[in-house]
Amino acid sequence: MKIYGLIGSNKKNGTCYSLVIELIKLIERIFSIKGIEVIYKIDYVCDFNIKECKGCCNCFKNGKCMINDDMANIKKNILESDLLIIASPVYLNQITGTLKKVLDRIAYWTHLMPLIGKRGIIITNSSFSGNKESTDYLELILNHLGVSVDYVFKYKGNGLNKNQQHYNKKELLVYSNIFQNLDFKIDKRVTQIFDTYSKWYSQLIKENVDIDSNNELIFWNKNYLGKSIDVVHKKNIQNLKKRYKKNEYKK
Numbered sequence: 001m002k003i004y005g006l007i008g009s010n011k012k013n014g015t016c017y018s019l020v021i022e023l024i025k026l027i028e029r030i031f032s033i034k035g036i037e038v039i040y041k042i043d044y045v046c047d048f049n050i051k052e053c054k055g056c057c058n059c060f061k062n063g064k065c066m067i068n069d070d071m072a073n074i075k076k077n078i079l080e081s082d083l084l085i086i087a088s089p090v091y092l093n094q095i096t097g098t099l100k101k102v103l104d105r106i107a108y109w110t111h112l113m114p115l116i117g118k119r120g121i122i123i124t125n126s127s128f129s130g131n132k133e134s135t136d137y138l139e140l141i142l143n144h145l146g147v148s149v150d151y152v153f154k155y156k157g158n159g160l161n162k163n164q165q166h167y168n169k170k171e172l173l174v175y176s177n178i179f180q181n182l183d184f185k186i187d188k189r190v191t192q193i194f195d196t197y198s199k200w201y202s203q204l205i206k207e208n209v210d211i212d213s214n215n216e217l218i219f220w221n222k223n224y225l226g227k228s229i230d231v232v233h234k235k236n237i238q239n240l241k242k243r244y245k246k247n248e249y250k251k
């Protein structure tokens with residue numbers, strides 16, 4: 001299984017990083033008991049050259065962002081992952097601007113839902129406030145991208161107690177069963193968003209809107225229209241199964 005951890009903190013080896021690495025190491029240990037090999041990659045957004053969205057809306061129209069920077073790298077890592085861990089400290093009651101910049105750049109993905117089938121974990125950390133606002137926001141955006149969120153961790157405090165275990169081992173053992181059996185549930189909101197778009201794009205096709213000039217219509221028509229989300233989800237999970245079988249994830 002491939003895990004991609006994306007950190008929105010601008011501080012190296014801070015609380016956010018400690019929470020992410022502790023969780024991944026624990027998942028690695030617990031999942032290995034079930035014979036699931038874990039490969040992980042952690043990136044700090046602040047290590048990349050990410051420009052701000054210019055608001056041209058070309059991505060919505062043509063499915064391509066005109067800005068040439070490191071976003072392609074982050075997008076590739078997200079698309080190749082099975083489990084996306086997204087983590088941010090709270091800055092002024094919200095996620096950091098650094099992380100928001102990345103989310104703005106994939107705003108057009110929320111119309112395409114390319115991440116259906118992927119799992120998500122959200123971690124936020126603050127001194128004392130804003131965890132709810134930040135995790136609620138990240139969950140909303142991940143769901144719009146198609147990700148079903150399995151865990152939300154909200155940490156309060158300045159720094160971590162290195163001798164303390166911050167995650168529940170039993171819960172993670174149950175979680176490993178779900179990966180072992182590929183028995184994933186789809187978040188209710190992901191289904192609702194999928195159904196809303198399906199209806200909308202089907203209607204546009206009925207109204208004879210020119211498909212060839214509309215990237216979103218081309219995408220939905222090719223990949224999703226006429227299918228239920230269960231079928232789409234199953235297909236994406238089957239791909240994951242194939243990757244397991246081929247042992248594509250050998251280190």
Ligand SMILES: Cc1cc2nc3c(=O)[nH]c(=O)nc-3n(C[C@H](O)[C@H](O)[C@H](O)COP(=O)(O)O)c2cc1C
Nearest residue numbers: 009011014015016089090091092093126127128129
């Ligand atoms: C600019 C800035 C704004 C912050 N705003 C909040 C806030 O609104 N509420 C809060 O509880 N903590 C706030 N904090 C504290 C951080 O969320 C907290 O120190 C966090 O653990 C830092 O994580 P890191 O070590 O991974 O960078 C803020 C810190 C900074 C630098």
